[in-house]
Amino acid sequence: MTAEALPAGQPLRTTKETHPNLPPGLVLGPDGKPCKVCNSWQDWAKMKVKKKDDGAGTAPSTSKTAAGATAAAAAVALTASTSTSTPASADARANCPPDxxxxxxxxxxxxxxxxxYYPLTASKTQQTQMRSLLTSLPGLYPCTWCADDFGKDIVANPPxxxxxxxxxxxLCERHNEVNRKLGKTEFGCGEKNLAERWKDGPADGSCD
Ligand SMILES: Cc1cc2nc3c(=O)[nH]c(=O)nc-3n(C[C@H](O)[C@H](O)[C@H](O)COP(=O)(O)OP(=O)(O)OC[C@H]3O[C@@H](n4cnc5c(N)ncnc54)[C@H](O)[C@@H]3O)c2cc1C
Known part of the structure; x- marks a missing residue:
């Protein structure tokens, strides 16, 4: 099956729906093709292995959606580790395109x-610039399914x-929305906690 561009406004689909001959769950981009930055590198690596195994230039095949990815990810990591061309460690992937x-x-x-580092009290111009930066993200962020959810969240919770x-x-609350969705621990959104993590570092000087 060839991947064709989705009509404008059509929701993002996964391989299960659009590419039934491929393993379910790989997130496709708005053009209907597998999207590197919409998936984990482990899943992408499996796609390469599968393609090699197939021995043909068929459409790549693999793995996961946001929810329920654990089993698929485990299988993916196992398969990917057999690939000699795939850097396995985070260090080795430092200069690779992002997942x-x-x-x-x-x-x-x-x-x-x-x-x-935003001003304690922002001017009208700075407020306009910041609002513009944040509200632009859903239209530009290349992980399109991440962007869609973030777009809905910031409409429901304006900056x-x-x-x-x-x-x-x-911002901490928006990040926690994503953390919850991914089953991660929520971060404390108190002023001191945020300043310590993102500006001043801990009192013990370990980041000085
Ligand atoms: C707008 C946006 C939407 C995203 N949507 C998705 C999605 O739908 N699906 C998906 O799989 N991934 C999504 N991501 C990526 C995801 O949020 C993580 O960045 C990714 O999973 C890597 O997570 P991590 O555990 O390394 O730490 P990250 O979540 O990237 O956090 C980095 C660091 O920030 C700190 N931190 C954590 N939570 C908070 C908080 N609430 N406030 C302040 N600091 C905090 C911690 O010190 C942490 O180590 C999205 C990213 C962005 C920017």
């Missing part, structure tokens, strides 16, 4: 750090751009 997690970490670092404390807390 969903690497892009997420970098983006959260940028956003939380920007919030940590507080008035100043540092409000913005940092708002």
């Amino acid at each position: 969903t997690a690497a892009l997420g970490r970098a983006t959260w670092t940028f956003l939380h750090t920007t919030a940590a 507080d751009v008035t100043g540092r404390a409000g913005l940092s807390k708002w």
Whole structure:
């Protein structure tokens, strides 16, 4: 089956629905093709292994959705580790194109750090710029299914751009929305906790 571009506004689909001959769950991009930055590198690696195993230039096949990914991810990691061409460690992948997690970490670092240095009381211009930055993300963020959920979340919870404390807390809560979705521990959104993580470092000086 060839992957064709999805009509504008059509929800993102996974391989199970659009590519029934491929293992279910791989997230496809808006063009209907597997999307590197919408998936984990482990799943992407499995896709390469599978393609090699098939011995043909068929459409790549593999793995997962946001929910229920654990079993698939475990299988994927196992298969991927047999590939000699796939760097296995995080260090070895430092200069590789980002997967969903690497892009997420970098983006959260940028956003939380920007919030940590945002003016205590922002001017009208700074508020407009910050609102514009945040509301642009859902339309531009390349992990499209992440972006869709984030877009809905910020419509339901509009950004507080008035100043540092409000913005940092708002952002922490949005990040916690994603943490909850992924089954991760929630982060404490108190002012001191956020300043310690994203600006000042801990009192013991371990980050000085
Ligand atoms: C807008 C956006 C939407 C995303 N949506 C999805 C998605 O739908 N599905 C998906 O699989 N991935 C998504 N991601 C990526 C995901 O959030 C993580 O970045 C990724 O899973 C890597 O997680 P991590 O455990 O390394 O730490 P991250 O979640 O990236 O966090 C990095 C660091 O931030 C700190 N931190 C954690 N939580 C908070 C918080 N609430 N406030 C302040 N600091 C905090 C911690 O010190 C942590 O180590 C999204 C990322 C972004 C930026």
